[in-house]
Amino acid sequence: MRRLSPLLPLLALVGLAACDSGSDATRSPADTQPARPRVAVIPKGTTHVFWKAVERGAREAGAEVGLEVVWKGPLQENDRAQQIQLVEQFITDEIDALALAPLDHTALAAVVARARAKDIPVVIFDSDLDGTPGVDFKSFIATNNREAGKLAGQHLAKLLDGKGKAVMLRYVVGSASTDARESGFAEAAKAGGVELSVDNRYAGATAGEAKTTALNLMDALREAGGVFCSNESATAGMLLALEQMGLAGKLRFVGFDASPPLVAALREGKLDALVVQDPRKMGALSVRTLAKLLARESVEPVIDTGAVLVTRDNMNEPAIAALLQ
Numbered sequence: 001m002r003r004l005s006p007l008l009p010l011l012a013l014v015g016l017a018a019c020d021s022g023s024d025a026t027r028s029p030a031d032t033q034p035a036r037p038r039v040a041v042i043p044k045g046t047t048h049v050f051w052k053a054v055e056r057g058a059r060e061a062g063a064e065v066g067l068e069v070v071w072k073g074p075l076q077e078n079d080r081a082q083q084i085q086l087v088e089q090f091i092t093d094e095i096d097a098l099a100l101a102p103l104d105h106t107a108l109a110a111v112v113a114r115a116r117a118k119d120i121p122v123v124i125f126d127s128d129l130d131g132t133p134g135v136d137f138k139s140f141i142a143t144n145n146r147e148a149g150k151l152a153g154q155h156l157a158k159l160l161d162g163k164g165k166a167v168m169l170r171y172v173v174g175s176a177s178t179d180a181r182e183s184g185f186a187e188a189a190k191a192g193g194v195e196l197s198v199d200n201r202y203a204g205a206t207a208g209e210a211k212t213t214a215l216n217l218m219d220a221l222r223e224a225g226g227v228f229c230s231n232e233s234a235t236a237g238m239l240l241a242l243e244q245m246g247l248a249g250k251l252r253f254v255g256f257d258a259s260p261p262l263v264a265a266l267r268e269g270k271l272d273a274l275v276v277q278d279p280r281k282m283g284a285l286s287v288r289t290l291a292k293l294l295a296r297e298s299v300e301p302v303i304d305t306g307a308v309l310v311t312r313d314n315m316n317e318p319a320i321a322a323l324l325q
Helices: 005-026 049-065 080-092 109-117 145-159 176-191 207-215 218-223 232-245 260-268 279-294 318-324
Strands: 038-042 068-071 097-100 122-125 139-142 165-170 195-202 226-229 252-256 273-277 302-304 307-310
Touching (some): 080 109, 097 279, 109 122, 122 279, 139 279, 145 176, 145 273, 176 195, 195 218, 207 232, 232 252, 232 260
Parallel strands (some): 097 122, 165 195, 226 252
Antiparallel strands (some): 273 307
C-alpha cells in the first residue's frame, strides 16, 4: 500500500478530467451555439391590427432564417420624434440590421443615413422614404399604394354610377403610403366621374380622432353619395361616425385595411369594400431580406407585396379570407 500511495494524486487528476469531460456532454446546445444576429423591426405603431400582423410575419420569418427579431415601435402613430429616437437607440446598440416603416418620408431620412454610415443594412417597408431604393437604403418592401388607391377610386365610381359627390378622409401629414393611396384614389374617382367635395381633411392617428373629424364633416357627408378612407384607423373612425349619424349602409363606403370590426361591417353592408394588403407577408419579406443582406446576398431594390379589393362577393374565397384574419 505504501508503494501505491504516490499514484493517488495522479488518479485524482484523471478522475477530475473524466468529470470535466462528462460535463461537456451534458451542456445544452444554447451554451455552445453562437448568438443569432439581432435585427430591429420598427413599425409606425403597435396598436393597429395591421401592425400586429406585420409583427407575426416578421417573427415567423426570423425563426425560420435564424435571426433574433427585436420589435419596437412608437406608442402613438404620429410620434416622429420617438421613432427617430428608436432608430438612434438601435444604431447606438449596434444592431446588425434594421427594417423601418417611416412615419414621415422626410423626417426619418437623416437618421437612416446615419445607420447607413455605420454600415447597418436598412430595409424600408410599408411606407416610402425620401431617397433611392438600392442606394439610400437597401430595399423598399410595400404595397404599390398608388395602384391600391386607384382600386378604391375605380370601385367607388362604379358604385356611384359615375356621378355624384364623395368625401375622402386622409390619414396624417407626411405619411408617404397613405399620401400615395389618396392620390391614386382621387385620380381614379375623378376619372370615373365622381366629384370630391372634401379632399383636404386629415383623420389623425387614432380611430377616436378620425371619428371626431368625420363628425365635423356631417354636412358634407349628408350631401355625398360615397366616402373613402385611406387606412385602418381612419376607416374605423369614419364607420363609428356614420353609425352615430344614421348613415351607415346608406353611403357607399370604401375603406383600407382589415380588422375584425371592419370585416364585420363589410359583411353587414355598412362597408362596400376594403382594399386589403398582406401585412404578414410584408413583415416576413422584410426580415428575409435583412437575412440576405447579412449573408452578403443581393436583393431587389423594390418589392411589391400586393393588394386586393375585397367585397361581400369575394370575401369568403380562401385566398382572400386568409387576408382578413
